Amino acid sequence: MGTDTFAKKLETCRIFxxxxxxxxxxxxxxxxxxxxxxxxxxxxKGQHAILFGERGVGKTSLANVLTSFLNMTPGTILSPRVNCDASDSFETVFSKAFSEINLITQKKQVGFSGKNKSTTFTALDLFNGNVSPDSVRKALTILSTNFTPILIFDEFDRLKQRVKNMFADTIKSLSDHAVGSTLLLVGVADSVDELITAHHSVERALMQIRLPRMKPEEINEIIVNGLKRLNMTISDAALEKITLLTQGLPHYAHLLGLHSSQNAIQHSREEVSIQDIRDAVILALSGTQQTIQSAWHKATMSPKKDNLFSDVLLSCAMAEPDELGYFAAADVREPMRTVTGKDYQIPSFSQHLKEFTEEKRGPILQKIGTPRRYRFRFINPLMQPYIIMKGVAGGKIPFA
Ligand SMILES: Nc1ncnc2c1ncn2[C@@H]1O[C@H](COP(=O)(O)OP(=O)(O)OP(=O)(O)O)[C@@H](O)[C@H]1O
Ligand SMILES: [Mg+2]
Structure with missing residues (x-):
């Protein structure tokens, strides 16, 4: 491999x-x-936000780049982002956030030099030991006179309920006192109720922002922008395939972008073609996390050679889901026809669906609703594009 090819391949890893x-x-x-x-x-003033959505839709990325969209004087924004976990208390999580805010004071030195002496400290020093909803409000009030504090709490869903309730109290207090700072809570959930049940008192102060899966044009933007940085392009047909395979999950856009661009570079081409996507699918499948690969095996294994488990699972992955990712048994029929070439009625695969929701096959799907009206969803959303890619690699889905 020439040095140019090698350098360009390395560059793809920085972009995808x-x-x-x-x-x-x-x-x-x-x-x-x-x-x-x-x-x-x-x-x-007085408003806070909760950003929620499925695992892997891009919540942390949005929180990371957020401040670069603000039209404010550089240096005036204080935006620590902390990752919460189950062992955190209110005190530890806010201590982490405030200790990430570095502040500097300038004091004129005594004597004739006229020089300023600067001292650095963290915002945690504003507390005298006790980190409570009230002391957090007081510290943010002081900081907001000269700065715009935006405190980001990622993985908020992992906190204990008692701690979440204290967040609700803090938000209520910050809002009642119109403190010019923002708390942004970020977490995996279908609804805000799952994240913060004590939210009724804070409903007006807490804007609920759901991050859905990405639209096809947003997925395309990831690919096209990335390739532009590499001075590369992609054919329309190849771009369409990526959109179809990723199912709105940006992780797979990056995975396929990475492998397909490297493949094109390897063959000294500047345009990513459909053949590059096909090769990228194979590479992506072998590089997929072991947990996902074994979940697929567990869900589809059977001693009978011509069993339908993998076909039904693939059809579930291809079924048209609603906004929250759920589909009904009836939505599986059409993909079953594409995958098997036969017209299966619901009773011939309803037992398979049932088993997918049971321990012995993972479970790989979760089920809501009442008998005959059940709706299903992949427990791990990242499973769905993996299954579709397996279908492509195994020739079950037309790919030309
Ligand atoms: N707007 C975006 N543009 C480009 N790439 C994105 C965007 N959003 C997310 N990604 C990519 O998608 C993948 C998942 O993103 P991210 O980690 O932000 O998701 P998340 O919702 O925080 O996931 P989790 O629920 O696991 O914490 C990463 O590879 C990231 O680089
Ligand atoms: Mg995240």
Missing amino acids: TPTAPIDEKALFAGRTHEVSQVIHVIYQ
Whole structure:
């Protein structure tokens, strides 16, 4: 491999990052509506926000680049982002946030030099030991006279209920006192109720922003922007395939972007073709996390050779879901026809669906609703594109 090829391949890894959140505005695609919703909250005194959505839709990335969309004097924004976990108390989580805010004071030195002496400290020093909803409000009141504090709490869903309730108290207090600072809570959930049940008292102060899966044009933007940085392009047909395979999940856009661009570079081409996507699918499948691969095996294994488990699972992955990712048994029929070439009625695969929701096959699906009206969803959303890619690799889905 020539040095140029090698260097260009390395560059693809900087641009397509399937396992790392985006931290640079230039690589951040789409999300115009959601970004402007959060910005609106930041500019409104007394308003706070909760950003929620499925695992892997891009919540951390949005939180990371958020401040670069603000039209404020550099240096005036204080935006620590902390990751919450189950062992955190209110005190530890806010201590983490405030200790990430570095402040400097300038004092004129005694004597004739006229020089200033600067001392650095963290915002945690504003507390005298006790970190409570009230002392947090007081510290933020002091900080907001000269700065715009935006405190971001990622993985908020992992906190204990008692701690979440204290967040609700804090938000209520910050809002009642019209303190010019914003708390942004970020978490995996279908609804805000799952994240913060004590939210009724804070409903008006807490804007709920749901981050849905990405639209096809947003997925396209990830690919096209990334390739542009590499001085590369992609054919329309190849771009369409990526959109279809990723199912709105940006992780897979990065994964396929990475492998397909490297494949094109390897063959000294500047345009990514459909053949590159096909090769990228194979590479992406072998590089997929072991947990996902074994979940597929567990869900589809059977001693009978011509069993339907993998076909039904693939059809579930291809079924048209609603906004929250749920589909009904009836939605599986049409994909079953594409996958098997036969017309299966619901009773011939309803037992398979049932088993997918049971321990012995994972469970790989979760089920809501009542008998005959059940709706299903993949427990791990990242499973769905993996299954579709397996279908492509195994020739079950037409790919030309
Ligand atoms: N707007 C975007 N533009 C480009 N790439 C994105 C965007 N949003 C997310 N990504 C990419 O998608 C993947 C998942 O993003 P991220 O980690 O931000 O999601 P998340 O919702 O925080 O996931 P989790 O629920 O696991 O914490 C990463 O590879 C990231 O680089
Ligand atoms: Mg995240």
